[in-house]
Structure formats: C-alpha cells, structure tokens
Amino acid sequence: MLVLQSIILGIPQGALYGLMGFGIALIFRSVGTMNFAHGNAGMVCVFVAFSVFTATGSIILSILCGIIVGFLLGVIIDKALMGPIKHLSHAGMLMITLGLLMIFEGAAQLIWGTDYQQFPELLRGEPLIMRLGENKLIMPLNDLLITAVAVAVSIIIALYLKYAKLGIATRARAQDPIGAKVVGIDTNMVDSLVWGIGISISVLVGILIAPKTYIHPGMMGNMQIYGFTAGVLGGFESLFGAIAGGLILGILEKLVGAYISPDYQLSIVLIIIIIMLAVKPSGLFGKKSSGRV
Amino acid sequence: MKKFVYLAVIGLVLGLLFISESFMLMIFSSIIIFGIAALGLNILNGYTGQVSIGHGAFVAVGAYVTSVMSMNFHTPFILNILVVIVCAGLLGFLIGLPALRLKGFYLAIATMAFGVAIQQLFAAIHIFGGHGGLYGIPRLIKSEFGMYLFNLGFFILMYFIADVITSSPVGLKYRMVRDSETASKAYGIKLSSVKLNAFVVSAIYGGIAGALYAHTITYISPADFGLGLSINLLSMIIIGGMATLEGGLIGSVIITGLPFLxxxxxxxxxxxxxxxxxxxxxxxPRGLSYGLKMAFLKYLQMPLVWFRKLRARRAKRDGDWVEVNGKKIFYTSRGEGKPIVMLHGNLGCGLWYSRVMDLPGYRTIALDMVNFGRSDRIKDSEMSSYALYLRGFIEKLGFKDVFLVAHSLGGAVAMEMAFDAPELVSRLLLIDPCPIDGLHTPEEHYPFLELYKSNPRMLKKSLLAIAPHIGDMKFLNSLTDNAYLMNRDSFIAHPRGLDKVNLTERAKSFKKPVLVVAGAEDILINREMAEATADALGGSVLILENIGHSLMVEDPDLFKEVLLNFDE
Structure with missing residues (x-):
C-alpha cells in the first residue's frame, strides 16, 4: 500500500519536475543553451507575483503578472545577453548562465530579503481520500490541481509547437537555423519567444510549489536540479521525455523517502542521474536524431 | 624558482604586517586555501577543458574526513592528509568515469549533480553532524599567524607541484585534450586516462584545501560546500585567468576578499x-592574470625605453647629413676609393656595419635609412619609399656604379632601388635578404611585435636571436638602444610591408652580379628562400655555417672576406 501511496504522492511532485525539465529542454533544444539560471529566473518572477498578491490580494492577477513578467524576463535575457553571444562555446554560455543565477539570487535578496514568505494554495479543501479495502490513499486537492496544470500546460505547448505557425517556426529553427532563415523565419524573434515561454514555465512551477516551499531566494535551487535530472532521465532530445522523466523522478523520490529515508532522497536521485548520464546520455526516451522540439 | 621565493616573501611580509590582527590573518588564510582549490579546478577546467561545477564536493570530502578523524580518533594531521588525498582522489576517479563520456552542458549537469549529491550525503549522515555540521575541530597551531604560515607553506608546495605537472609531458597532454580531442587521439594520447588523471589531480587539490579549511576555520557545515562554493571556485578561475597557475590565487583574492570589502x-x-x-x-576571457602580465610587459618598462632612446641619441657617432626630398639622412663614411653603400635591416641603423667599415681601397658608407636611427621620419614605412630616398641619397653623393650591400629588410629596399635605377648599381651583395617574393610574418606574431615597442628586454632578446653569435653584449645593448630610434609605427608596418614585397617579375631584367649570403642558423631566412632569391636575380648563393641572420655583426672578418672575394 505504501508503494501506491508513494506513487500517488509522487505524481504531482513529478509533474512539477517534468514541467521544469520541459522548460529547460525547450530552451536547450531550440536555442542551444542549457539555462542554469532557469530556476532563479522563475524565482525572481514568483517574488514579483508575491508582491502583486500582497498589494492587491488577487491570486489570479498575481499569477498572471508573474507569468507575464517571466515572459518579458526571458525575452530580455535573450535580447540583451544570450542573443549576441550565440557564437560562444558551451563553457562560455554555461558560465554566463551561472553568472545570471548568482545575479538573480542576489537581486532577490536585495529587493525582497532572505525571509520566507507565505503564498496561498490555489485550491484548499478536504483531500481526496480513496479507500481500498482497509487502506486509505490520500491525494491533496492542491496536488491534483498541480498535476492537472502541468499536464494541461504541456499539452498546450505541444499543440502550439505542432500546429501554430510560430510553433512550427520554432521547430524549424531547432532543426536547422540556416534553413529556417532561408524560408523566411525570423530566428532571433523565435529565440526570444522560446526564452520567454521557457522562463514563464519556470515561473508557473515556482508559483505551484510556493505553498509548500515558501518563497525565498533559494526556493528554486533544488527544483532546478530536479529539472535537469528530469531532462537527463527522459533525454533532452524529446520534450515529453522530460515530462516522463520528471514523473519517474517524482515517484522514485517518494519511494526512496518511504523505504530508505527522506534524508537520502536528493542524493540518491542525483546519483541515479550521474549513472544515467554515464550509461545512456541520450536519456530513456532519447532518440538518435536531433533537432526535434 | 624565482616566483616561489617571491610568493613566500610577499606572503611572509603580509603576514608580519598584520601579525597582531588575527581577523586579517584568517582572511588571508581563507584566500590561500581557496586559492589551492581554485588551482586544482584550473588544472581540470583551464588546462584540460573539462567543466566542473561540483568542485565543492572535493573540498567537502577533505574537510569532513580530516575533521572526523582528528575529532574522533585524534590522529595526527599528516595521517589525515594522506587519507584525505586517497579519499578525494578516489572520488575524483569515480566522477571522472562518467565524465569520460560527457561534454559541455552534460558534463556540467553531471558534475553539478555530483557536487549537490555529496553535499546532501554529508548532511544526511549522522557522524558528519547532519545539517548543523561539526564544531570545535582542533587547530593544528594555536596562533593565527602560525596557522597562516602553515597554509602559506602548503600553498607554495601545491603551487610548485602544479607548476611541475603543467610543464611536464602530462601537462602538455592536458592542453592537447583541451584544444582538440581528435588531434590528441591522432598523437596516440589515451583520452580517458588523461581526463581521469586531471580529475584525480584536481580532486586531490580540492581535498587538501578542504582539510586546511577545516583546521583553520574550526567549524564546517554542509552549507559551506554547496553549489555556491563550486560556482565561487569557478568564478575565481574565470576572473583570475584560465589555464594559468596564478589565476586561482588572484581570483581567490577577489572572490574571498570582496565580501569583507x-x-x-x-x-x-x-x-x-x-x-x-x-x-x-x-x-x-583571459582574466586578470593576463591583464596584469600585459600591463607589466607594456607599461612597466616604458621608462627604460625612454632611457634607451636618450642614450642612443647622446652616444657619439661620427657622420654627416644629406638632405633628400627635404628629409635629412644620416650616414657614416670611412676610407677612400670605390664606393660601397651599406643598408641595414629592420630595427637597425648604420651602426650594424660599424665593425666592417675598414676596407682598404674602398669608401664604405653606412647610412641610417629614413625612419631609422638619426635620419628623419617619413609618413609611411613602405619599401618603395625607402628605395626612392636611397636613390636620392646615392645621386646626391654623386656616385655611379655603387657596390650595394644590404641586410634583411635593406635587401628588399636595395633590390627595389636597383630595379628602378640599374645604372646606379654595379653589384649587389645581399645578406639574409627579405625573399624576392616577400617575407610572411604569421598574424599571431604581431602582438609580440607590438610588445617590442615598449619592452626593451624582449627586443634585446629578439635581436640576440637574429644575431646569435654577436658575442659582445655591450654592442648588442647599443644596437638595442638605436633600434628604439626607429619610427614607432614601423615596428608593425615593416613586417606588413615585407609581406607585400614581390619583385620576381622585375628581377628578370636585372643583369648585374648578385651574391646572396645566408647563415645556416638563420631563423628568418632559410636556405630555400635565399636560393629562390638568388635564382630570380640570376646570382649565386653562399651558405655559411655557424652564422645566424646577421653576418656583419656576428663574424666581421668573414664578412670582409666574402665581400672582397665577391668583388674580384
């Protein structure tokens, strides 16, 4: 029964990890930058949402503001910093995103301080309780919502990439930047758009976990590591690999927590990705062909 | 060896200056300790090109192992450090294994995961004090100053070892792997063993830094060794300078010192x-270390340049001026008889012929070409302009049938002039001349040429390289002094001009006797170039053993012999 309960609790957690990995993979696949500042960029925008919430008291407005600011932040990062340095080596881009990570952390500390701030849950109420014979399975309502949002967002983005004109342009740019330019796609615009969408996803994840972790400058640190892990597990080659990887990760984490000790959750998960990277760097669902979004 | 003495002396003086302020000494200690860790990371990241953002883990291992051993078992430090080296090395080996297959971003993710995993493990295991960490780690030396000296000693030792490693064949392999994996494979380098080697060495550096940290600060907690420390270490080598030994320390001064500021x-x-x-x-991207070095090379010796210029102007030189096209040209004349006009090379002046001007039966004339020595400056540094002024000079002195001797860059000028006005020239003796189709200077040499402008030591060395058998250092010094009288722009313009020289076509109509002399040890003009030049001019070649680029300063007697033989 513990297994089932762990799985049920692991799914919402995993959906968030997956969404995080999804955003990172989206940027990586299309623009070619592994964004190590992904979590912290989201964190800053969650703080913005929090400020809006304290000022107006409206949750919907604050979430909207957070996501819009996240989109703008992504566009600014691309236009001002990452766009002009596409020629740089991987190591160079890596260091720049690490620098961004530090700057975001410092900026949040400077503006909002290091205190833990509370953010309300989106859905409150009695958790869903299922009875299986003598055992009870518990699913908190908010977790249900998180799972639903994560699934919805990934489906929307999948549809967007599949059918929307800009989505097709994004895929074209990922497959072949020069070819995309030849057929008249403004790749710079597409890059900015991808950055914007990626960071907004990170903001969304931040807002969804905020009730649990509280809002503080380090709130997304582990989340980002889980996001990378999800990406590695599922393979950065395919976006849905990241979602699936995230789900596996979430369930695995809860199982480790239930059967070994919660203290070892993170380290065991991390050791798994190191092994995964060593054995199959393309991930569980990775394909040989590259260039798909 | 010198730099280790400097390091020790500077460290000691700093320590003595702040001997009473234990807080400052503690800051210095942590700068040095993180300097060791950054040095190790630089071996991995700077020299071998393997990104690591999990280096804090090795520091953590060093700190925890030595703390637990000395607190629980009261083992001596020497034993602790050995265990630390083994543990850190093993861990480096372990993370090195998956890293063999990974590159770029994936390697960064793996090392980041590794760093966080190790940090979390230390926080989870009871004996390591959990999230709270360990307190009251025994200090090795009671006084803060003693501890500082101990750390300093360790730093110098580790610096020395890093110096040995990076300048050994292993260090060369590191750099080859960084620059091109394919090329290093082609040279028979086993990529996996080189990378593992770098991981282990760099991990050991981290471990030792951690051990020193624990005994200096006496309090450790997992939070000290997280992603933050790894990024700080990385930023130290970025700011200090990748693939330099001193970069880590410079970066550590900035990153560790800034918070106090x-x-x-x-x-x-x-x-x-x-x-x-x-x-x-x-x-x-080259970091502060490069900036400091360049500032040192560029600006620190500027007073010496002025001093050398002054000395060159003041020195006594017998000679006269002739005005050509409104520009004064300085020349020295010796003896009476058949006229010989001698042209110096780049960075030269008439002085280069001072040892060979006594030729019985000849009137030897050594001039400073325009833009050189004591002659006037002109606007450009083209060989054809020099040739025009040379022609004017010869006409002004009223010579016909001049015996032209020319060295290096002067060779190009002499050829140009001789083709313009063959009637003025009776024969041509070219000493290691600029090849008939130009002398190409690789683009990457130009920054060094730029440095010659402001660095007399480098210029002197380069002059020694083109006149290896000069023997008389005083003479070399005065040649260096006079080189600074050359137009400053010409330092760069001359090699560019020599690159453009192409006289092959015009040489065909030149029918006067020509001899091309080249030293076998010349590093600029090789045998093929000399032969090609002689072929184009229809002349003969003479290759001299044990002579470099500059026959007339290296072996004056041989020069005279060659010249007289040629004239017979």
Whole structure:
C-alpha cells in the first residue's frame, strides 16, 4: 500500500519536475543553451507575483503578472545577453548562465530579503481520500490541481509547437537555423519567444510549489536540479521525455523517502542521474536524431 | 624558482604586517586555501577543458574526513592528509568515469549533480553532524599567524607541484585534450586516462584545501560546500585567468576578499560575483592574470625605453647629413676609393656595419635609412619609399656604379632601388635578404611585435636571436638602444610591408652580379628562400655555417672576406 501511496504522492511532485525539465529542454533544444539560471529566473518572477498578491490580494492577477513578467524576463535575457553571444562555446554560455543565477539570487535578496514568505494554495479543501479495502490513499486537492496544470500546460505547448505557425517556426529553427532563415523565419524573434515561454514555465512551477516551499531566494535551487535530472532521465532530445522523466523522478523520490529515508532522497536521485548520464546520455526516451522540439 | 621565493616573501611580509590582527590573518588564510582549490579546478577546467561545477564536493570530502578523524580518533594531521588525498582522489576517479563520456552542458549537469549529491550525503549522515555540521575541530597551531604560515607553506608546495605537472609531458597532454580531442587521439594520447588523471589531480587539490579549511576555520557545515562554493571556485578561475597557475590565487583574492570589502553595505555578494563572471567571460576571457602580465610587459618598462632612446641619441657617432626630398639622412663614411653603400635591416641603423667599415681601397658608407636611427621620419614605412630616398641619397653623393650591400629588410629596399635605377648599381651583395617574393610574418606574431615597442628586454632578446653569435653584449645593448630610434609605427608596418614585397617579375631584367649570403642558423631566412632569391636575380648563393641572420655583426672578418672575394 505504501508503494501506491508513494506513487500517488509522487505524481504531482513529478509533474512539477517534468514541467521544469520541459522548460529547460525547450530552451536547450531550440536555442542551444542549457539555462542554469532557469530556476532563479522563475524565482525572481514568483517574488514579483508575491508582491502583486500582497498589494492587491488577487491570486489570479498575481499569477498572471508573474507569468507575464517571466515572459518579458526571458525575452530580455535573450535580447540583451544570450542573443549576441550565440557564437560562444558551451563553457562560455554555461558560465554566463551561472553568472545570471548568482545575479538573480542576489537581486532577490536585495529587493525582497532572505525571509520566507507565505503564498496561498490555489485550491484548499478536504483531500481526496480513496479507500481500498482497509487502506486509505490520500491525494491533496492542491496536488491534483498541480498535476492537472502541468499536464494541461504541456499539452498546450505541444499543440502550439505542432500546429501554430510560430510553433512550427520554432521547430524549424531547432532543426536547422540556416534553413529556417532561408524560408523566411525570423530566428532571433523565435529565440526570444522560446526564452520567454521557457522562463514563464519556470515561473508557473515556482508559483505551484510556493505553498509548500515558501518563497525565498533559494526556493528554486533544488527544483532546478530536479529539472535537469528530469531532462537527463527522459533525454533532452524529446520534450515529453522530460515530462516522463520528471514523473519517474517524482515517484522514485517518494519511494526512496518511504523505504530508505527522506534524508537520502536528493542524493540518491542525483546519483541515479550521474549513472544515467554515464550509461545512456541520450536519456530513456532519447532518440538518435536531433533537432526535434 | 624565482616566483616561489617571491610568493613566500610577499606572503611572509603580509603576514608580519598584520601579525597582531588575527581577523586579517584568517582572511588571508581563507584566500590561500581557496586559492589551492581554485588551482586544482584550473588544472581540470583551464588546462584540460573539462567543466566542473561540483568542485565543492572535493573540498567537502577533505574537510569532513580530516575533521572526523582528528575529532574522533585524534590522529595526527599528516595521517589525515594522506587519507584525505586517497579519499578525494578516489572520488575524483569515480566522477571522472562518467565524465569520460560527457561534454559541455552534460558534463556540467553531471558534475553539478555530483557536487549537490555529496553535499546532501554529508548532511544526511549522522557522524558528519547532519545539517548543523561539526564544531570545535582542533587547530593544528594555536596562533593565527602560525596557522597562516602553515597554509602559506602548503600553498607554495601545491603551487610548485602544479607548476611541475603543467610543464611536464602530462601537462602538455592536458592542453592537447583541451584544444582538440581528435588531434590528441591522432598523437596516440589515451583520452580517458588523461581526463581521469586531471580529475584525480584536481580532486586531490580540492581535498587538501578542504582539510586546511577545516583546521583553520574550526567549524564546517554542509552549507559551506554547496553549489555556491563550486560556482565561487569557478568564478575565481574565470576572473583570475584560465589555464594559468596564478589565476586561482588572484581570483581567490577577489572572490574571498570582496565580501569583507562590502561587509558594510547591503549589496549581496552573489550580485557582484555574478556580474563579474559575466563581464569577464564576455570582455576579458583571459582574466586578470593576463591583464596584469600585459600591463607589466607594456607599461612597466616604458621608462627604460625612454632611457634607451636618450642614450642612443647622446652616444657619439661620427657622420654627416644629406638632405633628400627635404628629409635629412644620416650616414657614416670611412676610407677612400670605390664606393660601397651599406643598408641595414629592420630595427637597425648604420651602426650594424660599424665593425666592417675598414676596407682598404674602398669608401664604405653606412647610412641610417629614413625612419631609422638619426635620419628623419617619413609618413609611411613602405619599401618603395625607402628605395626612392636611397636613390636620392646615392645621386646626391654623386656616385655611379655603387657596390650595394644590404641586410634583411635593406635587401628588399636595395633590390627595389636597383630595379628602378640599374645604372646606379654595379653589384649587389645581399645578406639574409627579405625573399624576392616577400617575407610572411604569421598574424599571431604581431602582438609580440607590438610588445617590442615598449619592452626593451624582449627586443634585446629578439635581436640576440637574429644575431646569435654577436658575442659582445655591450654592442648588442647599443644596437638595442638605436633600434628604439626607429619610427614607432614601423615596428608593425615593416613586417606588413615585407609581406607585400614581390619583385620576381622585375628581377628578370636585372643583369648585374648578385651574391646572396645566408647563415645556416638563420631563423628568418632559410636556405630555400635565399636560393629562390638568388635564382630570380640570376646570382649565386653562399651558405655559411655557424652564422645566424646577421653576418656583419656576428663574424666581421668573414664578412670582409666574402665581400672582397665577391668583388674580384
């Protein structure tokens, strides 16, 4: 029964990890930058949402503001910093995103301080309780919502990439930047758009976990590591690999927590990705062909 | 060896200056300790090109192992450090294994995961004190000054070892792997063993730094060794300078020292460090160490340049001036008889012929060409302009049938002039001349040529390289002095001009006797170039053993012999 309960609790957690990995993979696949500042960029925008919430008291407005600011932040990062340095080596881009990570952390500390701030849950109420014979399975309502949002967002983005004109342009740019330019796609615009969408996803994840972790400058640190892990597990080659990887990760984490000790959750998960990277760097669902979004 | 003595002396003086302020000494100690860790990371990241953002883990291992051993078993430090080396090395080996298959971003993710995993493990295991960490780790030496000296000694030792490693064949392999994996494979280098080697060495550096940290600060907690420390170490080598030994220490001074500078303000350190990382990656990718070195080479010796110029102007030289096209040309004349006009090379002047001017039966004339020595400056540094002034000079002195001797760059000028006005020239003796189709200077040499402008030591060395058998250092010194009288722009313009020289076509109509002499040890003009020049001019070649680029300063007697033989 513990297994089932762990799985049920692991799914919402995993959906968030997956969404995080999804955003990172989206940027990586299309623009070619592994964004190590992904979590912290989201964190800053969650703080913005929090400020809006304290000022107006409206949750919907604050979430909207957070996501819009996240989109703008992504566009600014691309236009001002990452766009002009596409020629740089991987190591160079890596260091720049690490620098961004530090700057975001410092900026949040400077503006909002290091205190833990509370953010309300989106859905409150009695958790869903299922009875299986003598055992009870518990699913908190908010977790249900998180799972639903994560699934919805990934489906929307999948549809967007599949059918929307800009989505097709994004895929074209990922497959072949020069070819995309030849057929008249403004790749710079597409890059900015991808950055914007990626960071907004990170903001969304931040807002969804905020009730649990509280809002503080380090709130997304582990989340980002889980996001990378999800990406590695599922393979950065395919976006849905990241979602699936995230789900596996979430369930695995809860199982480790239930059967070994919660203290070892993170380290065991991390050791798994190191092994995964060593054995199959393309991930569980990775394909040989590259260039798909 | 010198730099280790400097390091020790500077460290000692700093320590003595602040001997009563234990807080300052502690800051110095932590700078040195993180300097060791950064040095290790530089071996991995700078020299071998393997990104690591999990280096804090090795520091953590060093710190925890030595703490637990000395607190629980009271083992001596020497034993602890050996265990630390083994543990850190093993761990480096372990993370090195998956890293063999990974590159770029994936390697970064793996090392980051590794760093966080180790940190979390230490926080989870009871014997390591959990999240709270360990308190009251025994100090090795009671006084802060003693501890500082101990750390300093360790730093110098580790610096020395790093110096040995990076300058050994292993260090060369590191750099080959960094620059091109395919090429190093082609040279028979086993990529996996080189990378593992770098991982292990760099991990050991981290471990030792951690051990020193634990005994100096006496309190450790997992939070000290997280992603933050790894990024700080990385930023140290970015700011200090990748693939330099001193880069880690310079970066450590900045990154470890800054928080104390900003302690009064509310600005969080991470903003400053983050901004520094981005600024350095974008605008100063070679880091502070390169900047400091260049400043040293470029500006510190400027007074010496002025001094040398002054000395060259003041020195006594017998001679006369002739005005050609409004520009005064300085020349020295000796003896009476058949006229010989001698042309010096780049960075030269008439003085280069001072040892060979006594030729019985000849009137030897050595001039400073325009833009050189005591003659006037002209606007450009083209060989054809020099040739025009040379022609004017010869006409002004009223010579016909001049015996032209020319060295190096002068060779190009002499050829140009001789083709313009063959009637003025009776024969041509070219000493290691610029090849008939130009002398190409690789683009990457130009920054060094730029440095010659302001660095007399380098210029002197390069003159020694083109006149290896000069023997008389005083003479070399005065040649260096006079080189600085050359037009400053010409330092760069001359090699560019020589690159453009192409006289092959015009040489065909030249029918006067020509002899091309080249030293076998010449590093600029090789045998093929000399032969090609002689072929084009229809002349003969003479290759001289044990002579470099400059026959007339290296072996004056041989020069005279060659010249007289040629004239017979």
């Amino acid at each position: 900003f302690s009064r303000t509310k600005v969080p350190m991470s903003i400053i460090i983050g901004a520094l990382i981005i600024i350095f990656v974008l605008f100063f």
